[in-house]
Amino acid sequence: MLTMFERLDAAAAKMGSYVCVGLDPTPDRVPIDDVLAFNCAIVDATKDVVSAFKPQFAYYEAMGVPGMVILEKTIQHIRDVAPGHVIIGDGKRGDILTTATAYATAMFEVWDVDIATIYAYQGSDSVEPFLQYPGRGVYIVCRTSNPSSRDIQDLVIDGSDGKKQVFDRVADLADRWSGTENVGLVVGATYPDDLRTLRFRHPLPHFLIPGVGAQGGEAEESARAGSNELGGGFVINSSRDIIYASHNPEDFDVAARSAAEILRNQINDGLKKGSIISQTISIE
Amino acid sequence: MLTMFERLDAAAAKMGSYVCVGLDPTPDRVPIDDVLAFNCAIVDATKDVVSAFKPQFAYYEAMGVPGMVILEKTIQHIRDVAPGHVIIGDGKRGDILTTATAYATAMFEVWDVDIATIYAYQGSDSVEPFLQYPGRGVYIVCRTSNPSSRDIQDLVIDGSDGKKQVFDRVADLADRWSGTENVGLVVGATYPDDLRTLRFRHPLPHFLIPGVGAQGGEAEESARAGSNELGGGFVINSSRDIIYASHNPEDFDVAARSAAEILRNQINDGLKKGSIISQTISIE
Numbered sequence: 230m231l232t233m234f235e236r237l238d239a240a241a242a243k244m245g246s247y248v249c250v251g252l253d254p255t256p257d258r259v260p261i262d263d264v265l266a267f268n269c270a271i272v273d274a275t276k277d278v279v280s281a282f283k284p285q286f287a288y289y290e291a292m293g294v295p296g297m298v299i300l301e302k303t304i305q306h307i308r309d310v311a312p313g314h315v316i317i318g319d320g321k322r323g324d325i326l327t328t329a330t331a332y333a334t335a336m337f338e339v340w341d342v343d344i345a346t347i348y349a350y351q352g353s354d355s356v357e358p359f360l361q362y363p364g365r366g367v368y369i370v371c372r373t374s375n376p377s378s379r380d381i382q383d384l385v386i387d388g389s390d391g392k393k394q395v396f397d398r399v400a401d402l403a404d405r406w407s408g409t410e411n412v413g414l415v416v417g418a419t420y421p422d423d424l425r426t427l428r429f430r431h432p433l434p435h436f437l438i439p440g441v442g443a444q445g446g447e448a449e450e451s452a453r454a455g456s457n458e459l460g461g462g463f464v465i466n467s468s469r470d471i472i473y474a475s476h477n478p479e480d481f482d483v484a485a486r487s488a489a490e491i492l493r494n495q496i497n498d499g500l501k502k503g504s505i506i507s508q509t510i511s512i513e
Numbered sequence: 514m515l516t517m518f519e520r521l522d523a524a525a526a527k528m529g530s531y532v533c534v535g536l537d538p539t540p541d542r543v544p545i546d547d548v549l550a551f552n553c554a555i556v557d558a559t560k561d562v563v564s565a566f567k568p569q570f571a572y573y574e575a576m577g578v579p580g581m582v583i584l585e586k587t588i589q590h591i592r593d594v595a596p597g598h599v600i601i602g603d604g605k606r607g608d609i610l611t612t613a614t615a616y617a618t619a620m621f622e623v624w625d626v627d628i629a630t631i632y633a634y635q636g637s638d639s640v641e642p643f644l645q646y647p648g649r650g651v652y653i654v655c656r657t658s659n660p661s662s663r664d665i666q667d668l669v670i671d672g673s674d675g676k677k678q679v680f681d682r683v684a685d686l687a688d689r690w691s692g693t694e695n696v697g698l699v700v701g702a703t704y705p706d707d708l709r710t711l712r713f714r715h716p717l718p719h720f721l722i723p724g725v726g727a728q729g730g731e732a733e734e735s736a737r738a739g740s741n742e743l744g745g746g747f748v749i750n751s752s753r754d755i756i757y758a759s760h761n762p763e764d765f766d767v768a769a770r771s772a773a774e775i776l777r778n779q780i781n782d783g784l785k786k787g788s789i790i791s792q793t794i795s796i797e
Contacts, residue, residue, distance in 0.1 A: 290619035335574035352661030375609040377636030
């Protein structure tokens, strides 16, 4: 059986696209009245130029129970029209063992996402229940794309193996399960030096890279820095720049597809120049 | 207007109880077929001996959309039968500014909880949207009760203000908003030395203290260590030891009440001996 990250790499290779579309709808920004119809139209319009979709749970929870029904139906629609695509459930869950087990049930059995984003602040207990699903995966929140991520993530730990930042120790924790091949990392595009450093120190885990576009990260550079020696091992997520590329109810879907294609091409241009880790290794 | 933590302290003083009941139902452990009826029976039986209820969102999400309806109706039932009690929504959410705003909407406007638990791993951006609701509050996950919490939380940071563990730096972050009086901390009962240290270094924030009972924490000692100079400023949560005190459909509610009373008394015995911080200060 392929691991989930092998499946994701295969989907990206097949589609020729390392783009993940973030499905983060808010009723007052969506250009039509029906949020589910909006999501379905975005999926239909972009599915040929991307390999993954990432619903951000917060936006559905903010709509209450009807929002959770929209989430459920959106996931079902992706399964129906894009069965080879990977669905990343972005809820950033994390808790003690018994509660993490309930979260894993919710993510993998109820919402049926392929990969869940999680926090590892509570340590290995909070990760392990998600690994009881060998065909699924998790991305541990490691280095985030927001300005204040430095508050905690950048703090320097003076350990027996030298000085390291908190985010790097979180990545070390993920390496504990690198043998299972279903633990990846969330590493934002807005700190390109850290993205490069993390890829060098952690060559194996898959990276979910948010933060391009609206948040300021640069796609071509992120693809080169975040990809592994084989030029894969990552997806780059864009939400607002794709789903809100146009606020016109007549053409928002066409505009979303164009935005996704542009991002796909920027990433592929980066990959043509080669991943930084493979070039550095071949120079050595 | 009272801050939410002032309201919680007032509720605890009025009820003579610093107990929070964790409403964490799993269908295969609940002794009757109807999870909502179970929750309502637990609330009805314990409301006179506790001051707060804490639904853990994971358990409702694991039941899918029907679970979210149970959550909604449970919260409504608490409002109906125990209007002075405080409801803590335990979802441990955390994300970048735009997404955290959606989570704050979900917690405070949709689910209508009084206090939300959140992660601050992404820094101040991820906390601030929750502070836009001045009558509500948050508990930032700081020092958790589980065995593997040491993986990240115990790491030692060598900063300009000396050596500190990660959890202590998270508490420092909470102190940034101590003036707003609506940021508290989650500090587990299973590490009593850390609980005491955190109370000394951070005398102001309210503490949510999980981990007594099934997880091994000791209630009397935790009350003495976690309470502030006035002998308040905390609640101690117990979930499984109360809601599953009996697996008999005939008496689970009576047993839950007894378990909550025992915990209330243990805490009150601790408070009679005095909070450690106030005794230490008066000796000095």
